[in-house]
Amino acid sequence: MANNYVGDDAARHLQDLLLGTDNVEDFLGRLAEFSAAALSRAADADIDCGVTLRRRKRSMTVAGSSPRAVTLDRIEQSLGDGPCIEALRTNDVVLLADVDTDPRWPEYQRQLKAQSCYSMLGVPLEIGEDAAAALNFFGADTGLFTEDIIAEAAGFADLAGRALRLAVRLGTFQSRAEDLQAALENRTSIDLACGVIMAQNRCSQDEAMAILTRVSSNRNQKLRDVAANVLRNVTSKEVRTHFDA
Template sequence: MVTSGESSTAAAEMLYDLLVDNEDLAGFLGDLATISTTQVGPGGATHCGVLLERHRRNVVVGWSSPEARKLDETQAGFDAGPCLDAQRTSTLIRVPDVRYEARWPAYMAVVRESGIRSILAVPLTLSGAGAAAMNFYTSDPVGFDDADIERARQHAALASRALSVAVRIAKESEEAADRRRAMESRTAIDVAIGVIMAQNRCRQEEAFDILQKASNNRNLKLRTLAEELVGSIGQQAPITSFDS
């Protein structure tokens, strides 16, 4: 017989493997949703979707199946539903039987047509890194009992820690990419200024003013125009005069 402690250890090991195997958040969330279907629900929940909303970043989602994706995207379209409420209020929400659920009427109408009968929305805790929740769907009426809810809470605690690590890794990777792009942008602009100085026999400040004025007149980002200028080097003479 597998004890709850052994089950938690096995789940933690699976979540650790997800961190190792995935290079981006979307892939991690998709695999997290798939694994979660084996941890919660009657014989494993039929479908699962995971929603992550990051501060000053994009919304990232993952699903265990096309059905979960459709239901989650429909919920997002209505901007109303159990998963969104669980995410926004950090409250576990259970819908025992969607046929008799009065909340979120527009969304529930779509869910009923899909054949889903029970929903369990479980918030995830991310320590200030954003807000997230898991949505479990099953075709069984009254599909999530008290034991399922307790397993969902335990699984959510493990998933929250793993997702927090995944978000931190993604944040560090994104910040490194931002720094790299900034350096590349600065390099292109510096080279372009040097070319303008050489061709126009002017000072650095004057060369920058020329480049900036051309950027404004042509409605191009400074970096884009600088890259065009740098790219023209070697093609006869560099383009260092710009039409107003």
């Protein structure tokens, strides 16, 4: 009977992963490592884990608990069919219990066997309407993925899916914040460049902006680059946006 590694302990670990990573890619790598460790303890066997992401009907390996996990996961992506892709399509757990006896994916199973992998479990994660992901567990023997272990994996995937959805949202917010910061930096450079032109030409702000825009068009350069060139002619210091707390 498998020990229960799904619950408060797993939830706390996933929370720690979220707090301890800087981006979604880093989170996925650590999620793969933690998932492999959790299921290995439950099955009392060595199990690798790969993470597959599907967007716009295209799937790809995005993380693995080890280099071997990434290699095994990419076999299915290169062939375009297998338990993981089936799990993503049906949004249900898919078991490949024995590469020697299962008739569904002969070429995939042949390549798994060549890598000394004899069983596999694909577990989907719900992360949003326009994307899907799956945890793909690889066993070095048959009979590892019992009903109890499959239940463990499904329960863990539910927690992992929630954490991944939050990681994606945090990543989106971070990206938007970085875009906003970049826009503010560009706006600062443009405003300062206008000030330089106003001082040099004794003109209004609108006239200075018109000069910048005209140069941008004539040189086929972005406005922020033209502004940066103007500022480089008057200072060698970096121009940054400052916010007072």
